Amino acid sequence: MQVYTMFDSDEKGVQVMDQGRRNALRMASALGLVCAGSLLGPMRAFAGEWKANSFEAKGLANALKELGVDSYTMSGEVSVISAEIAENGAVVPVSVNSAIPNTEYMAILIEKNPNPLSVAFNIPEGTEAAFTTRVKMGETSNILALVKANGKWFAASKEVKVTLGGCGG
Amino acid sequence: MAEPMRIRAKLNGDTVEVKVLIRHDMETGKRKDPSGKVIPPHFIKTLIAKCKEKTVLDTVMGISVSKDPFLSFKFKGGALGDKVTVTWVDNTDDTRTDEATIS
Amino acid sequence: MRLIASIFATLITMIPLQGFAGNSSTDEIAKYRQLLADGNPAELWEMRGEELWKKKLGPQSVSLEQCDLGKGPGVVKGAYVELPRYFKDVNKVMDLEQRLIHCRITLQKLTPEQAVAVPFGSTGNPSDIEALVAYITAASRGMKVAVSTTHPKEQAAYELGKRFFFYRAGAHDFACATCHSKDKQRIRLQELPNLLNRTDAQNTYSTWPAYRVSQGEVRSMQHRLSDCMRQQRFPEPRYASDTITALIMFMAKNAEGGVYDAPALKR
Amino acid sequence: MKIILSVIAISLFVTGCATAAMQTDTGKMLVARLEEDFSSKGPATVERMLNQDEVQKLCSAYPLEMSDEQMETLQASQLKTVKYPADGNYLGEWKEGEKIAQNGRGMQSSDQVKGTNGGNCYACHQLAKEEISFGNVGPSLYRYGKLKGESEAVVKYTWAKIYNSQAFTACSNMPRFGHSEILTEKQIKDVMALLFDKNSHVNQ
Numbered sequence: 001m002q003v004y005t006m007f008d009s010d011e012k013g014v015q016v017m018d019q020g021r022r023n024a025l026r027m028a029s030a031l032g033l034v035c036a037g038s039l040l041g042p043m044r045a046f047a048g049e050w051k052a053n054s055f056e057a058k059g060l061a062n063a064l065k066e067l068g069v070d071s072y073t074m075s076g077e078v079s080v081i082s083a084e085i086a087e088n089g090a091v092v093p094v095s096v097n098s099a100i101p102n103t104e105y106m107a108i109l110i111e112k113n114p115n116p117l118s119v120a121f122n123i124p125e126g127t128e129a130a131f132t133t134r135v136k137m138g139e140t141s142n143i144l145a146l147v148k149a150n151g152k153w154f155a156a157s158k159e160v161k162v163t164l165g166g167c168g169g
Numbered sequence: 170m171a172e173p174m175r176i177r178a179k180l181n182g183d184t185v186e187v188k189v190l191i192r193h194d195m196e197t198g199k200r201k202d203p204s205g206k207v208i209p210p211h212f213i214k215t216l217i218a219k220c221k222e223k224t225v226l227d228t229v230m231g232i233s234v235s236k237d238p239f240l241s242f243k244f245k246g247g248a249l250g251d252k253v254t255v256t257w258v259d260n261t262d263d264t265r266t267d268e269a270t271i272s
Numbered sequence: 273m274r275l276i277a278s279i280f281a282t283l284i285t286m287i288p289l290q291g292f293a294g295n296s297s298t299d300e301i302a303k304y305r306q307l308l309a310d311g312n313p314a315e316l317w318e319m320r321g322e323e324l325w326k327k328k329l330g331p332q333s334v335s336l337e338q339c340d341l342g343k344g345p346g347v348v349k350g351a352y353v354e355l356p357r358y359f360k361d362v363n364k365v366m367d368l369e370q371r372l373i374h375c376r377i378t379l380q381k382l383t384p385e386q387a388v389a390v391p392f393g394s395t396g397n398p399s400d401i402e403a404l405v406a407y408i409t410a411a412s413r414g415m416k417v418a419v420s421t422t423h424p425k426e427q428a429a430y431e432l433g434k435r436f437f438f439y440r441a442g443a444h445d446f447a448c449a450t451c452h453s454k455d456k457q458r459i460r461l462q463e464l465p466n467l468l469n470r471t472d473a474q475n476t477y478s479t480w481p482a483y484r485v486s487q488g489e490v491r492s493m494q495h496r497l498s499d500c501m502r503q504q505r506f507p508e509p510r511y512a513s514d515t516i517t518a519l520i521m522f523m524a525k526n527a528e529g530g531v532y533d534a535p536a537l538k539r
Numbered sequence: 540m541k542i543i544l545s546v547i548a549i550s551l552f553v554t555g556c557a558t559a560a561m562q563t564d565t566g567k568m569l570v571a572r573l574e575e576d577f578s579s580k581g582p583a584t585v586e587r588m589l590n591q592d593e594v595q596k597l598c599s600a601y602p603l604e605m606s607d608e609q610m611e612t613l614q615a616s617q618l619k620t621v622k623y624p625a626d627g628n629y630l631g632e633w634k635e636g637e638k639i640a641q642n643g644r645g646m647q648s649s650d651q652v653k654g655t656n657g658g659n660c661y662a663c664h665q666l667a668k669e670e671i672s673f674g675n676v677g678p679s680l681y682r683y684g685k686l687k688g689e690s691e692a693v694v695k696y697t698w699a700k701i702y703n704s705q706a707f708t709a710c711s712n713m714p715r716f717g718h719s720e721i722l723t724e725k726q727i728k729d730v731m732a733l734l735f736d737k738n739s740h741v742n743q
Contacts, residue, residue: 095307133238451676457676458675459662460674506648508579
């Protein structure tokens, strides 16, 4: 079965990293952080702070609440581009863009994923409100592009069907 | 241990189009290995791109971004020969920075 | 050439068995693939493969840069589109992976076990061979598939591969030909290339290896065919076996003239 | 089916036309190679790959030159293998049948020995309208029961077709689900119900 599930190991099985590599990773990361720190200057460069509450929120309503969205308007000026059918839910290409002036923030949410929030962009001046990335989808679902502009929330959505594929195994 | 990214930055008129490919497992923490043991989460949380010290992209990610993430975006203000620097940090505090020259 | 000509002649008379083929579904799948075409993670494997090619390894600290892939020591460009081929030094036909292993053993003095370690990567356990394959195959992009069957051993490998292609066995009575000898067939929504039809054979052969989104790894031809064996309900082929090389030879010859464009990206 | 056979036959017409002797040699070489290159894993054994039965042997030939008479002989011998349900009851649960039709697992080297096998019907056939991911190697079976009716002849034919497809079409691509012990009698009943039950979503 080729359908992507977030809860099962894949068809080939997955090896857990051995301890040696884990340790090496930790060491590398310690060193890496020093480098990153010096490169990026003050850590507040990460304007978009990673918030567990929003990424771990279950269900669309909770995820929106955690993002501080009370209500939003569906807008024709926001678009979600993807294929209507995904051959594999593990990799679903998605482009989002907003033609609303002063778009300052965009997020991609997968309505039926256990944790809907997938990725969010803080948009600095000079950067277009248009991004392409790839997301995992556990099942057929709407993909929601959420936009913040002038303090208001807008959105667009598109359904992507996740299909079973291959020779069944 | 993190492997290098593949970054392309191309100037089109006054806009620079950046495409980033990252080697990362983006493990959800919800899958099990064949022995039934849960595979710990391992995913990128933040990604920042800069050009001449100015932040041009500021991203936060969750476990549902695909393995070996791909990201493309566009910004204004970059010139031929300028460098675009991309840095990610994951949930194990592993990090990687790479750069590309705008062409 | 007559083989191909006769196939085309026959196809004209063939009546499509299926009227409804769910065309809109296949169009959307095509769109899905097209959207993924930009930004293939296989590039990350190519980068690592190039590093590995140049990396000094083994007891005598030797790189693979003097490995002869058929076009002389160290020549990577265009090597893949002429493989599998007969190699005089071993007096046999080898595909890319067999040859790489040969170089790892003879040049780098790795033990046979070391040389074939991790033929197929998985999460946390990457394959050096898959990375090397990605690098070497990428160096044939834009070139035409041109394998030779002039040497008797090359001809024999081709004939053996063909024979195996039609060999029906196992619990399900499957042969390669069961799914890959007719045009426009699908398993679920996946199109099945007709490997006896030159265009299909070219399009297929020229796009392997590939980064498989279902596995998150670059998969080599040996892996692809090994997985076919599994789905065919055949037992497991030994890695880099002559049977699989023979099958690759048959496929490569059928794909002759196809413009090589891999590593690609697939489901 | 004859169309398919002739396509394969003609497309396999190779330059020079290998002689019978060469064919036998290549065949022997192939068996020797397979024996050396493959190892049994899970339910997929080397023995089963090497020991082709009559159908597998005949249908591996190329070009496939079978006369009508030979085909009929093969079909007749395969029809004899069909075991009909002892209790005379042909139809099980259609919802279970749907699960079997969706399941592509079983008999692969990666599967459990003596695990539960699927029928993987959707890989090759359209069945229920809601499932858009279906193959076209076999004909559409959408509204099968509705279109074919439920006469004893149709029901028995369908059972035999699933049990041993070679009984009606020599060198068919379809696995012999009963004869090769891929599906159990109960599972075949469930698949039959998926095809014939009035409530089955195949017949909506």
